[in-house]
Amino acid sequence: MGRARPDVDTALRILRDHAPELSTEMVPAFAASGRVVATPPLAQLPVPRFRASAMDGFALASDFTLRASADDPVHMLVVERYGAAGVSPESLRAGEAARIATGAPVPDGADSVLIEEKAVSTMVGGGRRLSLTTPVPAGSNIRLPGEDVPAGAPLVARGKLLSPAGIGLMVAAGVPEVEVRRWPRVRLVSTGSELAADAASLDHHPARIPDSNGPMLMAALREIGLPYHSSHHAADEANQLEKGLIDQDADILISTGGVSAGDFDLIPGTLEKLGATIHLHASRQTNIVRDASG
Structure with a gap:
């Protein structure tokens, strides 16, 4: 048998x-989808790079809101400048709040973001005023530098197949190229x-x-x-x-x-x-039956 x-x-x-390991080559990160990682790429940048807003809303200092209540609301002046993603913000002074977009850097002087849906603002004397009836906890809706990926962290394990998600992760972490097994x-x-x-x-x-x-x-x-x-x-x-x-x-x-x-x-x-070793092979076996005269 x-x-x-x-x-x-x-x-x-x-x-x-x-199976022997293939030799390696360096390829641009954006062109590495479907390739097998030879050397784990390390994050060159933290993700995010800075304190970033996780929501659309208002950047503010939490300690200014500590005494806020329904009976005694805390009012903050909304500054005219807008914190857009990709724009370096100006610092806030005590009692100021600034509108901010998701992904934008949180300005100095703020340690929290109040989400848009929970904000109550009104126009007073030609300016906008934010009114708070509950304290805003410190750190609310803020992503810290390196919270997703710290600088120097391995991004994709050796021997793993690079997916489009892995490509996005490498590029976000500042990795320009990666060592992979050749085709x-x-x-x-x-x-x-x-x-x-x-x-x-x-x-x-x-x-x-x-x-x-x-x-x-x-x-x-x-x-x-x-x-x-x-x-x-x-x-x-x-x-x-x-x-x-x-x-x-x-x-x-x-x-x-x-x-x-x-x-x-x-x-x-x-x-x-030719010198090959057959490690697995299974074939049908034919049983030949001969009669007595054969």
């Missing part, structure tokens, strides 16, 4: 245990004397069938972003198979056909002749 066919998890573990070079080999390279040759060989395996695998590789390195068709002849399976520049060899137990299933033996 042949060796038992391993389950998928076992087969993947065998492949991972024996593996894949060689495709379709085997079978019955295969025709193209439909045009079928007229001269009515018993042959189109080689659909090669184009299908090329498309599958493109679908996962992996370009194939070379392709080849080999007839069921040992010398042709040897030539087809040899490619010193290929990292991965994918072949179709020729691995069962028939007379023309020559792939396993050819691979072993």
